[in-house]
Amino acid sequence: MELEAHKVPGTFTSREVVELTGISPRQLQWWDERGVVVPSREGHKRIYSIADLIEVAVICDLRRAFSLQRVRKVMQLLKREFGKRLAETVDGASPYHLLTDGTHLYLETSPQQIVDIMENAHQPMLAICLADTVKRVQAIVGGVKSARKNSVTTLSTQQKSYPAAS
Helix, strand or coil: CCCCCCCCCCEEEHHHHHHHHCCCHHHHHHHHHCCCCCCEEECCEEEEEHHHHHHHHHHHHHHCCCCHHHHHHHHHHHHHHHCCCHHHHCCCCCCCEEEECCCCEEEECCHHHHHHHHHHCCCCCEEEEHHHHHHHHHHHHHHHHHHHHHHHHHHHHHHHHCCCCC
């Protein structure tokens, strides 16, 4: 992936979000239009923060099992319950697991609570470790930052390596 060295650290273009998450450009645009994940703007360009990138990655995980309408409800519930964005709630340090049977939604960190919910479920449960998704995004972002730094270093090294004109 070619990265823009002049960009603000911790921000990503739509193209980068597409490359990092595997979502289609049209799907990402549609999510913005519907208010699912709303990036900031720089003119006509969409600029995604790390929190936006984490939410896109979590939504991609949830989309494997649910309709976008249900995913939006999950995101709204989490925001309402915690009063902050998903990326702020689930920072990767705590083992948050999202469990659902399609009707009920649970966000748990305690292994015993997770086992209790699974044991008492009357239908199949889907469990997603949100912290794993956050860690995966943080690892990817760390690699992107490193690539940006190396890109800048490589450019400055290449500039210095040219012999002076005689």
